[in-house]
Amino acid sequence: MGKLSHDQVVQLLLQISIMLVMGRIFAEIARRLKQPSVVGELIAGIIIGPTVLGMIQPDWFQFLFPVGNTSGVVLAGLVQLSVVMLLFIAGLEVDLRIVWQQGRQSILTSLLGLVVPFIFGFTLPYFFPDFFGIVDLKQHFIFSLFMGT
Known part of the structure; x- marks a missing residue:
């Protein structure tokens, strides 16, 4: 350049x-x-x-x-x-002392922030492939994983 x-x-x-x-x-x-x-x-x-x-x-x-x-x-x-x-x-x-004091809530919030979107992102395309335009069942599972992440 x-x-x-x-x-x-x-x-x-x-x-x-x-x-x-x-x-x-x-x-x-x-x-x-x-x-x-x-x-x-x-x-x-x-x-x-x-x-x-x-x-x-x-x-x-x-x-x-x-x-x-x-x-x-x-x-x-x-x-x-x-x-x-x-x-x-x-x-x-970020004050790590506050994070450690609120550790349980922080971990729960972080886990829910990861798990809930993954569940919805994975299950919706998996159970409703027609809505997402998936016609090839070989790509069905991979697409669901992709949407989950």
Whole structure:
């Protein structure tokens, strides 16, 4: 991968600016509606992402967030780094003494958070394969396991 050209640097800065400004605007709207700011940030991401902008104005979306372009690769790298930093900061906020004090409830909540979705994800496709469009019975069990996980 080579260096970014002047146009690609401008495009990358435009991408980051739009994401930050839209995220901040919608976070403020959510806060005024007595919702967590992350709700507004998620809505902003949906609006400027492929779900809304990509459907309504695909040319604009392709211009702002090109696939395979060097600036797109750099943006994807920044996004991955941001996710790692977010998870790291979330980990810093965890007080293990409280987790150990609430150990039984924490374990029960974690197990239920894993087991219940697995049961529903596995049993629904297993017992209702027609609803999921499964016609090959050889793939029936594998698809059910896939949906369970």
